[in-house]
Amino acid sequence: MTTRSGRHFLQIPGPTNVPERVLRALSRPTIDHRGPEFASLALDVLDRLKSIFQTAGPVVVYPSSGTGAWEAALVNTLSPGDRVLAFETGHFATLWRDLAVNLGLQVDFVPGDWRHGADPSLVADHLRDDTKAVMVVHNETSTGVRSRIPEVRAAMADHPALLMVDTISSLGSMDYRHDEWGVDVTVGCSQKGLMLPPGLGLNAVSAKALAAREQGRLPRAYWDWGPILQANERGFFPYTPPTNLLYGLQVALDLLLDEGLPNVFARHDRHAEATRRAVRGWGLEVLCADEREYSSSLTAIVVPEPHDADAVRELILDRYDLSLGTGLGRLAGRVFRIGHLGDLNDLTLAGTLAGVQLGLTAAGVPIEKGGLDAALDSLA
Numbered sequence: 001m002t003t004r005s006g007r008h009f010l011q012i013p014g015p016t017n018v019p020e021r022v023l024r025a026l027s028r029p030t031i032d033h034r035g036p037e038f039a040s041l042a043l044d045v046l047d048r049l050k051s052i053f054q055t056a057g058p059v060v061v062y063p064s065s066g067t068g069a070w071e072a073a074l075v076n077t078l079s080p081g082d083r084v085l086a087f088e089t090g091h092f093a094t095l096w097r098d099l100a101v102n103l104g105l106q107v108d109f110v111p112g113d114w115r116h117g118a119d120p121s122l123v124a125d126h127l128r129d130d131t132k133a134v135m136v137v138h139n140e141t142s143t144g145v146r147s148r149i150p151e152v153r154a155a156m157a158d159h160p161a162l163l164m165v166d167t168i169s170s171l172g173s174m175d176y177r178h179d180e181w182g183v184d185v186t187v188g189c190s191q192k193g194l195m196l197p198p199g200l201g202l203n204a205v206s207a208k209a210l211a212a213r214e215q216g217r218l219p220r221a222y223w224d225w226g227p228i229l230q231a232n233e234r235g236f237f238p239y240t241p242p243t244n245l246l247y248g249l250q251v252a253l254d255l256l257l258d259e260g261l262p263n264v265f266a267r268h269d270r271h272a273e274a275t276r277r278a279v280r281g282w283g284l285e286v287l288c289a290d291e292r293e294y295s296s297s298l299t300a301i302v303v304p305e306p307h308d309a310d311a312v313r314e315l316i317l318d319r320y321d322l323s324l325g326t327g328l329g330r331l332a333g334r335v336f337r338i339g340h341l342g343d344l345n346d347l348t349l350a351g352t353l354a355g356v357q358l359g360l361t362a363a364g365v366p367i368e369k370g371g372l373d374a375a376l377d378s379l380a
């Protein structure tokens with residue numbers, strides 16, 4: 001292992017860079033999770049988390065990855081054999097589908113080309129009388145494509161199915177409104193826009209989803225919202241909570257709410273736009289095929305044949321100490337992804353784009369030189 005000077009650039013679309021203030025909070029001594037000091041911590045974070053989801057309802061916090069929160073959304077509301085509708089927007093939508101199948105649900109999976117979001121115009125055609133839930137990934141992290149949730153909801157009209165949305169890589173980065181958009185379960189986690197290490201899974205839950213829990217017969221124990229929400233009322237958990245991650249969450253909420261969510265979203269929009277200008281300036285292609293669906297938290301870039309995107313990434317990591325996201329699933333070797341979410345400023349982005357431009361050139365990918373300048377012009 002050679003020593004490297006300067007700081008590592010972690011520009012994958014999650015886990016993201018953890019701010020210094022959050023790191024310091026994480027290192028505080030762990031306290032009694034049944035004592036009064038813990039209760040005031042928990043009541044504070046559980047209350048302020050609601051504003052991040054833009055909901056007045058409860059948010060359930062698990063010691064888990066995002067995948068656990070996916071499972072929780074399903075096992076709390078559905079029964080074995082229930083029919084659900086999902087859209088093949090990319091790798092994460094496919095993994096959530098697989099998880100639903102493994103739980104014994106019957107999934108109608110609308111095929112997609114991994115360059116578009118869930119198509120609202122197809123929702124009505126695929127909703128059946130017995131569809132119990134519609135599952136959509138808001139920001140598909142494998143492709144950098146945002147699905148238009150309000151339009152999906154509108155297309156469901158007055159169908160009684162629950163709407164479940166994975167907002168794991170958009171929460172705290174891109175505008176997302178659990179209540180206003182009529183979402184029943186929103187799935188989130190800690191290591192992306194919330195700027196925390198991995199380890200917290202989140203469910204924002206509507207009154208309709210809580211009512212569905214009374215009927216749901218899938219086996220549930222650890223993930224059961226009931227005992228958690230009951231204990232949360234007084235600031236406690238039914239099992240040992242991840243105390244130090246909650247310290248970190250408290251500071252991350254300070255950071256996001258002090259900056260103001262509209263400003264946080266505008267910052268991400270601006271960095272995403274500068275990134276896309278760089279891509280076009282290099283003469284390369286953004287994977288997302290519809291400009292209404294651009295992601296503001298990451299950009300996936302198509303690497304022209306016969307070049308291998310992972311070889312470019314490896315060269316960039318080796319030479320410039322910059323980590324970029326790999327192509328997932330069927331995009332392996334074809335794209336790399338720049339994460340521009342979380343704790344980021346103009347110069348972090350400029351440094352990242354400079355590293356990408358240097359790396360593409362060094363790897364022999366034919367590019368035009370104007371990318372970085374185009375991005376800087378857009379930031380100026």
Ligand SMILES: *Cc1c(COP(=O)(O)O)cnc(C)c1O
Pocket residue numbers: 014065066067068092137139140141166167168169189198
């Ligand atoms: C990262 C991610 C996940 C998976 O989260 P884990 O914490 O790895 O389980 C799911 N969905 C989306 C959209 C993601 O970006």
